Amino acid sequence: MRFxxxxxxxxxxxxxxxxxxxxxxxxxxxxxxYFVSDxxxxxxxxxxxxxxxxxxxxxxxxxxxxxxxxxxxxxxDLARELGALTxxxxxxxxxxxxxxxxxxKEKAGGQSxxxxxxxxxxxxxxxxxxxxGADEVPVxxxxxxxxxxxxxxxKRFNSTYGEVFTVPExxxxxxxxxxxDLADPARKMSKSGRDAAGVVFVLDEPDLIRRKVxxxxxxxxxxxxxxxxxxxxxxxxxxxxxxxxGTSPRDVAEAYGSYGALKEAVADAxxxxxxxxxxxxxALLADPAELDRIRKAGAARAAERGEHRLSSALRLIGAG
Numbered sequence: 430m431r432f433x434x435x436x437x438x439x440x441x442x443x444x445x446x447x448x449x450x451x452x453x454x455x456x457x458x459x460x461x462x463y464f465v466s467d468x469x470x471x472x473x474x475x476x477x478x479x480x481x482x483x484x485x486x487x488x489x490x491x492x493x494x495x496x497x498x499x500x501x502x503x504x505x506d507l508a509r510e511l512g513a514l515t516x517x518x519x520x521x522x523x524x525x526x527x528x529x530x531x532x533x534k535e536k537a538g539g540q541s542x543x544x545x546x547x548x549x550x551x552x553x554x555x556x557x558x559x560x561x562g563a564d565e566v567p568v569x570x571x572x573x574x575x576x577x578x579x580x581x582x583x584k585r586f587n588s589t590y591g592e593v594f595t596v597p598e599x600x601x602x603x604x605x606x607x608x609x610d611l612a613d614p615a616r617k618m619s620k621s622g623r624d625a626a627g628v629v630f631v632l633d634e635p636d637l638i639r640r641k642v643x644x645x646x647x648x649x650x651x652x653x654x655x656x657x658x659x660x661x662x663x664x665x666x667x668x669x670x671x672x673x674x675g676t677s678p679r680d681v682a683e684a685y686g687s688y689g690a691l692k693e694a695v696a697d698a699x700x701x702x703x704x705x706x707x708x709x710x711x712a713l714l715a716d717p718a719e720l721d722r723i724r725k726a727g728a729a730r731a732a733e734r735g736e737h738r739l740s741s742a743l744r745l746i747g748a749g
Contacts, residue, residue, distance in 0.1 A: 431458065431549050431600075432563035434466040434504065437483035439620030441490045443629040443699060444608035445714040446706065447672045449567075454495035462731065463496055467506045467509070467554060472546045475683050486710065489720060490631055493709025498723045499730060503556065507729035510739055514556040515549075517742055518582050522552055522588045522591070526581070531574055555579035560735035573599050590745040593738055607657075607668055614661040632707055635700045642666075642696040653691045655682045663688065668691055673698035 434451065435445060442478040467484040481559050484503060491501050502513070530551050551574075558566055558579045566576050576599035583594040608618045610628025619628065627645070631640055647662040654679040657664040667678040670691070674681070713720050715732030 430460040431565045434464040436469045436489045440619045441631040444618040450494045468504045489710045489713035493532045493706050502727035502731040515553045552577045564597045564671045565600045593742045609665040614665045639696040653682045655679045670695045673702040
């Protein structure tokens, strides 16, 4: 069973869709689970109402993208189960293991006011994985260390108290487009960046998408060519177009003799790729009762799948 999630730290954007969500929809198995990890968005200062709205929006995006409703849930709907399991795993984890997580080192940066949750959230991530019995966790290199922590904690708990948890494997996700910021191709397109000028969001209006693509940074050359190292801006546009049309960036480059023509083609392809997702998401958000029904059903199914692991872990550790 594969298991993966997306944090509503911002609005879903094109890179999220092309790089992950579309692959979840196309390749997911009947037992795979995907979740909106809203608890992970609380490690830094946030607006509660904004987080709640983005969580609903992200859930709607996953469903509108074609992921079966019975395979999705929202993390905080299992807050009681995850809270209990996180505590058991924190009682299994050493301070050194948590403190050596690369993301903690990078984000904390020696600041005195950093939240404790930034240190402990990899243990919550381990609880996410272990509660549901995931065999495989598709992650990029930046999250691989967290899956290794989940593996270590599962093995330690099993050997110390008794066999409860499946030991997960980190797997490389399906190859997706390396979507870069249109205004600054040196950085990834991000849903949580402060400058949205180069970010195409899933819910952007078609005219706005076209304007953003037309303003995309390229270079001083006149003919498109795929060269990510020396020509990152135009290469980014070619990767986006290739991902939307199911072709390769090099093949796409040969079809366009000017940047203007390429940008119009990219805009058309992105608009049509996102159109059904945008329309489906807006329809779900306009029907909060239906979205709430889907959310509650997903929470119930996920809780049921993890119930026996949590009860067994509590009993074996001496708490139940």
